[in-house]
Each structure stands twice: as C-alpha cells, then as structure tokens.
Amino acid sequence: MRLHDSDSHFRYLKMSKATFDQLLAKVGPLLVRRRYSSVVRPSISPGERLALTLRYLATGNSQISLFFSFRVGAATVCQIVREACIVIWNVLMEEYVMAPATEDDWKSISAQFSQLWNFPNCLGAIDGKHVVIQAPDRSGSTYYNYKGTYSIVLLAVCDAHYRFILVDVGDSGRHSDGGVFSNSAFGQATELGSLSLPVSRPLPGTSTEAPFVFVGDEAFPLRTNMLRPYPGRGLDERTAVFNYRLSRARRVIENTFGILAARWRIFRRPIIAAPDNAVIFTKAAIALHNYLRTNESSVYCPPGFTDAEDGAGHLLRGNWRHEVDDGGLSRIGQIGGNRSSRSAAEVRDMYRDYFMTPEGEVTWQYHHVNRKDY
Template sequence: MDMDTALDVAAACLLLAAAFQRRRTARTRRWCVRPYYQHRLERGSYQSDIVQMRSVDESLHFKYVRMSPAVFDRLLVLIEPFLPVRRQLNSATRPEITNAERLALTLRYLASGESMQNIAIQFRVGHSTAHHIIIDVCQAIWAGLVDKYMQCPSKPAEWAAVATDFYARWNFPHCIGAIDGKHINMQAPHNSGSSFYNYKNFHSIVLLAAVDAQYRFIMVDIGASGRESDGGVFSMSAFGQSLESASAGLPDATDSVPGLGQLPYFMVGDEAFPLRSYMMRPYPGKQLSIDKRIFNYRLSRARRIVENAFGILVARWRLFRQPINAKPENVVHFTKACVVLHNFLQTESSATYCPSGFIDTDVNGRVSEGSWRIDFKNGGLTDITKAASNNFTRHVKTLREQLARFFLSPAGAVSWQVDAVTEIH
C-alpha cells in the first residue's frame, strides 16, 4: 500500500470514528413537549397570574409588566402589525401562543431582570421559544412606537418647541436637550477579545441619549463599544455629526429671550462632551468665580433631566441592573425596546409610570432625591469615562460667557441661585 492510499484510509477511519462518537453522544429527544409545559393554558404565568391581575388587581398588573391593562391593550394594537407570524403546531400538547402572551412574556423579562430561562419556566414555554419571542417582540415594539413616541426633531420649529419647554420648566434658555451616555453591562461576548471591555473592568455597550424637558428620549445611539468615551461616541454618532455639520435642522441664533442677546441653540452635557456652539458644558476646576459657579449650577440643574431619565429607565426596566447574558446585537434590541417603552409610558401614563417622589425635585435650589436612586445603588447603568477634549474656539468661549452673564442679570437670575452655589461650594 503506497503512502497516499494509507493516508486516505486513515482519514476515512477518523471520519467513521467521529461519526460513531457523535451517534453515541447525541441526545435522545424524550418528548415533543415537556410534560410541565403541556399545562401552560391552565398554569402558565400569563393564564394563571396576568389574566387574574387584569380583573382583580390592576396595581399588581402594573408592577408585573409596568403598565395597566388598558395601556397594555393599546400597546398590543400598536405593535401587532410588526410581529412576525411564526409557524406553530397547534395541538392539545402545543397550543398556540397568542400575541398578548408573547408581549406579556417580553415585558416581564425586561421589567423583572430575571434570566430568560426563569421567564421561560414561568410562562411554561421552551427556552429557545422564549428567546425568539423576546427578540421578535422587542423589534416590534421599536418598529411600532419609534415614529410616534421617539421622533427626533428635525425642523427649526420642533427644536424651538423643545427649547421653550426647557426654559419654562428648568430656567435654561435655548436648550434643546440634555445629553449623557451610560455603559450597559453585559456578559463577555464570545471571541470578542477586549473590544467591549471598558476602563471599569467589565464588558459593555454604550447608550448615548438626549432627553427633553419631560424626561423623554429624543435621540439615542446604542451599540458602541464600551471602550469608547462619551465624547468619542458622540462625535462618531449620526446625531453628533449632524450637529457638527449644521444639518440637524436647528434654528438660527436668535435673541428671542429678553436680556439674553443673540445666542445659538445647544445641548447641555457634562465634562465628557466638547464645548461647541451646539454644546454647552460646565466650567472646569474647583476654585471658580461666583459667575462661573452659578453657570455650572444652572447647567447642572438642566442636565439633571437626563440623569433622572436614565434613573427611571433602570428602576422600571430592571434588565439593566445586572450583566445581560446575550449577544451584543440582542442587547441592542432589548435597549431599544426599553427606551421607546419609556417614552410611550411617560407620554400615555406618566402619573403611574413616574409618580410624585419617584424623580428628583428641585424647588428653589432645594434638591430632594427621587426614589429611583435606590435602584442605582443596587446596580444599574454606569457613567462613561470623562475623556473629551477641552479645546474650543474663542467664539464658543464668548458664547458661554454671554450665557453666564445672563444668569447674573435681572432678566436671567433666579432668586435662589446664590444660596445654592454657596451651599454647594
């Protein structure tokens, strides 16, 4: 037997041995549907818990899926056109899973922070079935809600309306939103190396968001690697690039606020963001003059809106309280569903979703922390590194000084600001 023939025979033997080993180790399917799951219609969480809550205890229904039965039904109508029709065997042992049940399962997963395996057991469906349901429903939630409940302004009049609301509620003129970024903690993706490993020593993707004066997200960028900074994610995002290129549709600089003078419209951010004509950030350092301290206080007061929005998000959707065990692309789907659900509920049932005392209150400089902060102490979204450049032009410096002078003037001052910065300092 020549060498080539011997090698061919050896290779064939190895293939046969591998095939035999696979046959020996292959799992034998014991049943088509687990006996425990066959009682889903009588004992599954949707049938035995949620259906009863709808009729006898609406407050418990809210705690379980974060919305009342009426709002749940409204949401189902909005997302049903976007739910895929899955081929499913309808029999006595495998009855159809309704769209209402699929939605309830998904909301419970997002709201509870429990593992997908636990949710599957509670609803008496297989783990892979629960996985496909949650991905499908999250995508449908985003598709069904985003155009109505999270449409980013694109016209000057729309941005001006946001700014008017900000000035009326938080005494900060020409502000078109508060912006910040957070790490979303997740399990290390397979074969990802250090791509998602951040400076705080865990794996994450970044959620960058801008918020209006009523704690609603108006722009999100989700999925950047955890290694990025706020400023880096912002500069690479489509929204950041549109602001830099002046294509975001912002109004022209105006003098619409008495005593302010002509000033462009801008976001407010922390030290992680660059100082630009479209972005105001605080003065750096600690030994600051009174006018700079007042400016920083007024900016911080306006920027507190985005901090509270993230707080509400984590407190209501406890998926974010521990590392998410999913692929990065699925973490993106979960996050998109949660942020647009936040806007939907903040619009349709804010009194229940965000009741009095749940968020921070600032009355005449006296800040009372909201109860959502308990959830952040027990785990939640993590701040991004403060890594933005502090370089800026003389023109932008002049704009910030103009705004600082306005806050000291009779037209722009609030009565408690000096006491507030004195206490802070």
C-alpha cells in the first residue's frame, strides 16, 4: 500500500504515507524498546508499533484480532497499543490540543466563528458524549449510565474548524446529570476565571457591550459565558431566531464528534478495555483528529464530509452522518443545572435582540423560523 496504493493506505491507517512518516518522526523515538532486542528476536520497530496502534483505533476491532494481522503476540499487542496511545497524546497534545493561552488566542477563535457561522463573541461550541465501554470488573454501578450501558464521559469544546480545543474525559457514566459540568476541569476553570477569557466587547456594528460566550445545547447550564437555547415550543419570532442562530453555531461540535467517530471506528462500538485504557485510547484519537485536521484536512475531511449550507442557508447534511450511529459515542443527558442567574438570562436576551437588528441578522433566518416544519 505504501508503494502502490495510496487510497488503501488512507483507508487502512486514516492518513497518507507522507503524513504517517511525519507522525512517525515525531513519536518514533519514544516507541523504541531497545531492551527487548536480541540477535534471535529483534524488537518490533516504531513504524510497526505505530501502524498497529492506528489500525486498532481506525477499526475498533478487538486487540486480539491484530494478533493475526500483524503476527505479534496477543499480550504484546495490548502493551503496544496502550504505550503508543500514551506517546501519541503526550507528543501531539502540546502542539495540537492545547487550550488557548492568551486573550488574543481566544479572540482569533471568536473571529473564525463570526466569519464562518455569523455568531459574534463566540469562543467555541461545547458538547458531551458517552464513550461506551465494556462492563468493568467489580465496578458495580459506577460506570452504568441511564441509557443502560457502561461508559466514560467525554466533554469537549471545539473551534470553528472542527478541532478540539478543550477536552475533559474520564468521568464515570453514572454522573451524567447536573454535576458533570461543575465537576469537570472546564467547568471549574470557568468558575475560577483561569482560562484567560477576553473581557466584554461591543457586538459588531453596535455599542452594546456583550461578554464572550461558549454555545451549547439544552443539556448545559445558562451562564454569563455559556449560552443555551430558550426552552419550549410556540416561541415568538425573535426567540426562535436566537435558537436557530445558536443551533447553527453549535452544529460545529456535532460535526466534530461526527468526524471523530467516522474516522476512528473505535467509537462505533463499545471499547473492550478497562476504563483507564479507554481514556488513553480516546485521548489519542482526539490528538490524531486534530493533527490530521491541521496537516491533511483535504484528505481526512474532504468537501461534503461535514454539514454545509447553500446560499439560502439550507442545511446540506455531511457524509459522516451516513456512517455514524450512537453505537459507541452516544448523546449525553443533562450535564448542567437548569437554574440560571438573572445576569445570565440578560446576556442571552442581549444576543437574542441583536440577531433581530440589521447589524446582527442574516437574510435567511426569518425563512427558517417561519417554516411550518421548523
């Protein structure tokens, strides 16, 4: 495949030969196991270790099945996959999955959301997923969730280009309630103000000062820096417009998870591994996703693979939706409290009113919210 069949190489390892070689140059030195080398039995090369690990993440097949494909001992396969995933995360995380460190970094993300999704002062879209795992030994109901499966919780924020910028993974599935967000590193960081978020600034074309915000669905709490939709049906036009605009920006994280699950099929079925190892595999897949979105986007995520819109704002569903179901990466329930402060409600009302002004509206929003099937 490396020599003569580039398409099969991508389908097999989810990256081209050139990108594989670049990744190997980064992680290869940390995958060398010299102490096992001998004249009779040489050590497994870093390239083989990396290829084996990528194949495991790309297929989601059992690690034992790789024993037949790579002719490596079953116990050795398990060890290689775990060690390589740790190396992949540690090497790629600092460059490709690091949270924005300065106000300028956050403002750059906001500018992308404003340009691509017409949502000003947006710092990212947030969502949570259950990563389904096999029932851990002697764990009782610790990882048992309300959907009747065992899982760990993945909470993530993405930028406007379908890249993860904040990731919190590992909370047990039974905590899929109002406590997940407040217990997460992201939730605590927003409470403590340790994310270096920029201060409020006027909405474009106005003098109305508005805080920078994250956008999420109804599962998240309403806060001054976190927007969620208005609840209920039969909403008036301006409220329906806000919900449409919020949903349009929030769809980015839905597509990010969709790309992740479509390319790394380990998320298409329950992960047959202990919870700690499932966390390691998930973090490695996220790091690889960002690495490929940055370095090989046209192949990893070609045109038409994600949701798009025509000139009238009509949704064109991405091809990933034909490949992904909720088998191993399922929607999470309520992960934030329903109570909100008056100041948080005022911030949401501020954005709602702005989207009805000539400076904040998009021409097709009224058509969408006034459709009978909206």
